[in-house]
Amino acid sequence: MYINKCLLILLLCCSTLKFVNLLSVRETDNRQHNQTKADPIVIEVSWTAHDYDLHTIPSLQLVTNPLVSRQFSPVSKEIFANLKQLNAEYARYAVWFPYPKLAVAELDPPSGLLQCGNVGEDYPLHLSCEQNGGVISQIDFASYGTAMGACGQMKQGSCHAENSSSIVQRICIGQKSCTIIATNDIFGDPCYGTLKRLLVQMECNPPQNNTYWNFTYMDPMLEDFLDATDGHSRIISFSTQPTWLFQQDTPHIYPDNATYIDWGYPVGTKFVDESMQALGDYYGRVVAWYTRAGFIDEYGLKHNSGYEYNWDYTEIFNEIEGEHQMSIEYYTRAYDAVIQGIRRHTNNYDMKYVGMALENHNEFNFYKYFLNHSNHAPDIPLDMISYHFYAIGTSRTDPQSWENFFPQLDKFTIEVEQIEQIRKNLSPQTRTTIDELGVILPNDNDPNAPLFPLIYWNAAAALYAYSWGKLSRQNIDVVGHSQLVGYPQLPNLQLEPQYPSVALLNWTTGEGTAKYWISKLLIDTADIDNDQAVITRTTDVGDQNIFSQAFTGKNNRRWVLIINKRYASMNVSLSGCTGGKMQIINEASGFGPPTEITLTSNQITLTPFAIAIVHMPTAKK
Numbered sequence: 265m266y267i268n269k270c271l272l273i274l275l276l277c278c279s280t281l282k283f284v285n286l287l288s289v290r291e292t293d294n295r296q297h298n299q300t301k302a303d304p305i306v307i308e309v310s311w312t313a314h315d316y317d318l319h320t321i322p323s324l325q326l327v328t329n330p331l332v333s334r335q336f337s338p339v340s341k342e343i344f345a346n347l348k349q350l351n352a353e354y355a356r357y358a359v360w361f362p363y364p365k366l367a368v369a370e371l372d373p374p375s376g377l378l379q380c381g382n383v384g385e386d387y388p389l390h391l392s393c394e395q396n397g398g399v400i401s402q403i404d405f406a407s408y409g410t411a412m413g414a415c416g417q418m419k420q421g422s423c424h425a426e427n428s429s430s431i432v433q434r435i436c437i438g439q440k441s442c443t444i445i446a447t448n449d450i451f452g453d454p455c456y457g458t459l460k461r462l463l464v465q466m467e468c469n470p471p472q473n474n475t476y477w478n479f480t481y482m483d484p485m486l487e488d489f490l491d492a493t494d495g496h497s498r499i500i501s502f503s504t505q506p507t508w509l510f511q512q513d514t515p516h517i518y519p520d521n522a523t524y525i526d527w528g529y530p531v532g533t534k535f536v537d538e539s540m541q542a543l544g545d546y547y548g549r550v551v552a553w554y555t556r557a558g559f560i561d562e563y564g565l566k567h568n569s570g571y572e573y574n575w576d577y578t579e580i581f582n583e584i585e586g587e588h589q590m591s592i593e594y595y596t597r598a599y600d601a602v603i604q605g606i607r608r609h610t611n612n613y614d615m616k617y618v619g620m621a622l623e624n625h626n627e628f629n630f631y632k633y634f635l636n637h638s639n640h641a642p643d644i645p646l647d648m649i650s651y652h653f654y655a656i657g658t659s660r661t662d663p664q665s666w667e668n669f670f671p672q673l674d675k676f677t678i679e680v681e682q683i684e685q686i687r688k689n690l691s692p693q694t695r696t697t698i699d700e701l702g703v704i705l706p707n708d709n710d711p712n713a714p715l716f717p718l719i720y721w722n723a724a725a726a727l728y729a730y731s732w733g734k735l736s737r738q739n740i741d742v743v744g745h746s747q748l749v750g751y752p753q754l755p756n757l758q759l760e761p762q763y764p765s766v767a768l769l770n771w772t773t774g775e776g777t778a779k780y781w782i783s784k785l786l787i788d789t790a791d792i793d794n795d796q797a798v799i800t801r802t803t804d805v806g807d808q809n810i811f812s813q814a815f816t817g818k819n820n821r822r823w824v825l826i827i828n829k830r831y832a833s834m835n836v837s838l839s840g841c842t843g844g845k846m847q848i849i850n851e852a853s854g855f856g857p858p859t860e861i862t863l864t865s866n867q868i869t870l871t872p873f874a875i876a877i878v879h880m881p882t883a884k885k
C-alpha cells in the first residue's frame with residue numbers, strides 16, 4: 265500500500281523535468297524495499313578524519329499561552345517538570361501577543377489625574393483611589409452601551425443606558441474603591457441584542473496619578489520558567505509592545521478574558537513617541553520588575569515586586585516584519601532604545617541582547633543593516649542575532665507528504681550560509697540562535713482541522729534532529745526547537761487552537777512526544793565543548809533516505825546520529841557497532857524516552873522517521 269501511494273505521488277509531481285532524477289532514485293528504492301531482503305545502506309565512518317568541531321547547542325522555546333499558565337492549565341506542573349529535566353541552555357521564553365493579558369504588563373496608557381475603565385458586558389470594572397488614601401470624588405463620564413474613546417476622550421455611542429452616570433455615582437462616590445459589573449441587571453438593557461461595554465472616567469480626592477500596570481498573569485508563568493531553567497543561560501523575550509505606544513485612530517480593545525485569543529492585538533506602525541524613549545521605559549520597567557524588585561512608574565511612584573531574578577539574554581521583539589511592519593532602520597533604533605531603557609531602569613550593563621528574531625530568514629538586507637555597528641548608538645552590543653525556520657506541511661494526515669520537510673531544510677541551509685557570510689563580514693563576534701525551528705502543518709489553527717496521526721511526532725522530531733545535524737556543520741551557536749506547548753481547540757478549557765503541530769508535549773497529558781524526546785536526547789548526548797564531527801559517508805545515493813553524522817569526543821567516546829527521512833523502514837549497517845548501545849526514538853517509543861538496545865549485529869532497522877543515536881563500543885585494550 266505504501267508503495268502504491270508513493271508511486272502515485274511521484275507520478276503526480278513528475279511533470280517537471282527537475283524530478284526525473286529523483287524518480288529514478290526512488291524507483292530503485294521502491295524496488296529494493298518490496299523485496300524481502302534489501303541491501304542495507306552502509307554508513308562508512310572515517311573515525312580519525314576530522315570534519316568540523318561541534319559547537320551547536322540544541323535548545324527549545326516556550327511560548328506563553330493559557331495551557332502554560334498554572335492559573336488556567338491542568339498540565340502546567342507536567343510542562344515545567346519536563347522543561348526542567350531537559351537541562352537546556354539558551355531556552356527561549358517568548359511572551360507572545362495573542363493573549364494580551366498574558367503578554368503585556370501595561371495594557372492601557374498612563375492617564376495622569378484621570379482614571380478610566382473599559383470592560384465588556386458581564387465583566388467587572390474596578391476603580392480605586394487607594395494610592396494616596398483617597399476616595400472617589402467625581403464621575404466625569406459613564407456609559408453602558410456602545411461608548412468609545414481613549415481616557416480623556418470618551419464619547420457616548422448610539423446605544424447608552426440613560427442612568428449610567430447616576431448608577432456609577434451611587435455605587436462609587438465616597439468609596440476608596442468600587443467594582444461595578446457591566447450587566448443589564450444593573451444598568452437595564454439599552455439596546456437588546458447588541459454586545460455592550462461599560463466605560464467610566466473618574467477622579468480621586470486627593471488627586472492621584474493613574475497607571476495600569478498589572479502583572480497578575482505574567483508573573484506565575486515567568487516564575488515557573490525561571491525556576492525550571494535555574495542555573496542555565498536563557499533568553500527572555502517580552503516580545504509584545506503595548507499597542508498604545510503606537511499611533512492609532514481609536515484605542516485597540518483587547519479581550520477581557522485572559523484566555524481569549526486576539527490575533528489582531530499588534531496594531532500600528534509608528535510610535536507615538538518618535539524618540540522611542542517611552543518604548544525603552546516600558547521595557548526598562550518590565551525588566552526592573554523582575555530583576556530589581558520593582559520599578560518607578562511614569563509619575564514617580566514605586567511599584568514593588570520582590571523579584572530579583574537574573575537571566576543573561578534579553579531578546580528584543582519577535583518577527584518585527586510581520587507584527588508592526590517595521591523597516592530594519594526603524595527596528596534598529598527601537599533595539600537601541602530598548603537597551604538604553606533597560607539600562608536606565610535597572611542600571612544593568614551586563615545584560616546581553618538578542619536582536620531581530622526574523623520570521624523571513626532570507627531578508628539579507630536586514631542583516632546587512634543591523635549587523636553594521638555604525639548603524640547603532642554608541643555602546644550598544646550586538647551579542648546575538650536570531651531568526652526562524654519552519655518546514656511547512658502540505659497535508660495534515662498523509663505521512664508520506666512529510667518526507668518533504670527535509671528538502672525544505674536543505675534549502676534553508678543555503679540561506680543560512682549567506683547570512684553567515686554577512687555576519688562574519690560585519691560583526692564576527694555576534695553569535696546566532698535560530699530560536700524557532702520546527703514544522704507547521706496546514707490549517708493548524710482551524711478548529712475543524714483533523715488531528716494528525718501520531719507518526720507525525722516522529723516526522724517532526726526527525727526534521728529537528730536533521731536540522732541540528734545540518735546546522736552544526738555551519739557552526740550555528742544555538743538551534744531552538746519550536747515550541748514546548750501548543751494545542752488544538754480544547755472545548756473543556758474553552759481554548760481556541762494554538763498551533764498543535766508545533767507542540768513538543770502532548771496537550772492532554774503534558775507528556776513528551778518524540779519531538780520532546782529528541783530534544784532531550786540531543787541535549788544529553790552532544791558534548792559541545794569536546795565533540796568533533798568526523799567524515800561520515802553512506803551508500804545512500806544523494807542521501808535521499810538516511811542522514812548520518814559521526815562524532816568523537818573525550819575518553820575515546822564515539823557516537824553516530826542516524827535519521828530516517830522516509831516514511832518507510834530502512835536498514836543500515838554500521839561497521840563496528842556490535843556490542844554498542846543504541847538509543848532509538850521511533851513510533852514504538854511513543855511518549856516515552858528513547859528505547860535503549862544493546863546491538864548484537866552491525867545492522868540497524870529504522871522504522872519510518874526513526875532517529876537513532878549509536879554509542880560505539882569502547883575499544884578493548
Ligand SMILES: *[C@@H]1O[C@H](CO)[C@@H](O)[C@H](O)[C@H]1NC(C)=O
Binds near residue numbers: 267295298299
Ligand atoms: C515489487 O512490487 C512491484 C509492484 O507492486 C511488483 O511488480 C514486483 O513484482 C515486486 N517485486 C518483488 C521482488 O516482490
Ligand SMILES: *[C@@H]1O[C@H](CO)[C@@H](O)[C@H](O)[C@H]1NC(C)=O
Binds near residue numbers: 297300301302
Ligand atoms: C531489514 O532487515 C530485516 C532483517 O534482516 C528484514 O527482515 C527486513 O525485510 C529488512 N527491511 C528492509 C526495508 O529492507
Ligand SMILES: *[C@@H]1O[C@H](CO)[C@@H](O)[C@H](O)[C@H]1NC(C)=O
Binds near residue numbers: 452
Ligand atoms: C432612570 O432613572 C430614573 C429616575 O430614577 C427612572 O425613572 C428611570 O426609570 C430610569 N431609567 C431606566 C432605563 O432604568
Ligand SMILES: *[C@@H]1O[C@H](CO)[C@@H](O)[C@H](O)[C@H]1NC(C)=O
Binds near residue numbers: 390478479480
Ligand atoms: C490586575 O488584573 C487582575 C486580573 O484581571 C485583577 O483581578 C486585578 O484586580 C488587577 N489589579 C489591579 C491593581 O488592577
Ligand SMILES: *[C@@H]1O[C@H](CO)[C@@H](O)[C@H](O)[C@H]1NC(C)=O
Binds near residue numbers: 562
Ligand atoms: C502627577 O504627576 C505629575 C508629573 O509627574 C506630578 O507633577 C504631579 O505632582 C503628580 N500629582 C500627584 C497628585 O501625584
Ligand SMILES: *[C@@H]1O[C@H](CO)[C@@H](O)[C@H](O)[C@H]1NC(C)=O
Binds near residue numbers: 637638690
Ligand atoms: C556601515 O554603515 C555605514 C553607515 O551607514 C556605511 O557608511 C558603511 O558603508 C557600512 N559598512 C558596510 C560594510 O556596509
Ligand SMILES: *[C@@H]1O[C@H](CO)[C@@H](O)[C@H](O)[C@H]1NC(C)=O
Binds near residue numbers: 522758
Ligand atoms: C474566561 O474564560 C475561561 C475559559 O477559558 C472561563 O473558564 C472563565 O469563566 C472566563 N472568565 C470570565 C470572567 O468570563
Ligand SMILES: *[C@@H]1O[C@H](CO)[C@@H](O)[C@H](O)[C@H]1NC(C)=O
Binds near residue numbers: 771772777855
Ligand atoms: C496524548 O496522550 C493520550 C494519552 O496517552 C493519547 O491518547 C493521545 O493520542 C495523545 N495525543 C497526541 C496528539 O499525542
